[in-house]
Amino acid sequence: MKNADSLNFGMQSEIDDKLREHGVRSTVPRRAVLNAAQRRGARFNAEEIYTELRPAGVGRATVFRTLDLLVDMGLLQRLHTDRHCSTYTVCGPDHHHHLVCVRCADVVEISAAAAERAVRAIARDAGYELDSHLLEIRGICPQCQAAARAT
Amino acid sequence: MKNADSLNFGMQSEIDDKLREHGVRSTVPRRAVLNAAQRRGARFNAEEIYTELRPAGVGRATVFRTLDLLVDMGLLQRLHTDRHCSTYTVCGPDHHHHLVCVRCADVVEISAAAAERAVRAIARDAGYELDSHLLEIRGICPQCQAAARAT
DNA sequence: GTGCTTGCAAAGGATTTGCACGCCC
């Protein structure tokens, strides 16, 4: 790995802890992927991360492997909006879902207590033992609505 | 197209109407794909349909194109459970979501009025103009629960 | 030192596309 210094960012120990908590090694490429993801925040895909990190010597496979890892760790979540490639978003540790703007691709985390209750009730009514669920809401964010009105 | 007769099924005129309603032509391959989908009902993918229809001379591309078409028409919906390939399910014309059994792959349609209300409230609270949403609940169906207990 | 991680390149699988032919209306 050439140019490794450029991949060392702040808050390293925090990232280290998170990785170790999950029983995996803290390596330069992993920190780089996590950092790149966090700088993007909402809505990015593997290719974007790879394009950014490739010059520093990070391989494509590592990006995919690390993204999977981060999803397992609960630091990222996959969005289901796009059909052809996985789209990721950084997210908090607690259970939640996403509101996605169809105009600007902004993503907002929502903790939908009301929806959770509805989901539980639906499963119960159908006699299902609840395992997991997926809720993604698409709409137009306030900023984009304003922009549309201004036109 | 050889062997076209074997692809003509009952309720043809009904299918014809649906296709024409959507402004597309009613063709033998399209009717065949729709019929194969309806006989499966819940949870199938493009490859399964292709395997069934290939001997009758239907091409892979046509299966994919037709499946897309049927989703556009609202006769099918894509499930988001699997990451590596699209899974489809037949569904009614009205807006609804799905309950998917993680054991037996059974799919139940749900018309989740309570969840809809929750979704609308969430969007409104965030200032979003609601566009669409996606709700998929995974769990264990009553039959599989019973089977598990019997073991 | 041990063995988890990595980069590379090649494999893989699902889906799409280009194009000439054929069928629907």
Next chain:
DNA sequence: GGGCGTGCAAATCCTTTGCAAGCAC
């Protein structure tokens, strides 16, 4: 008859895998 729809095969896209070398602990 005109043009949409089709089959075929190749192309493309995203993602995974095999493997030797490298790095973390």
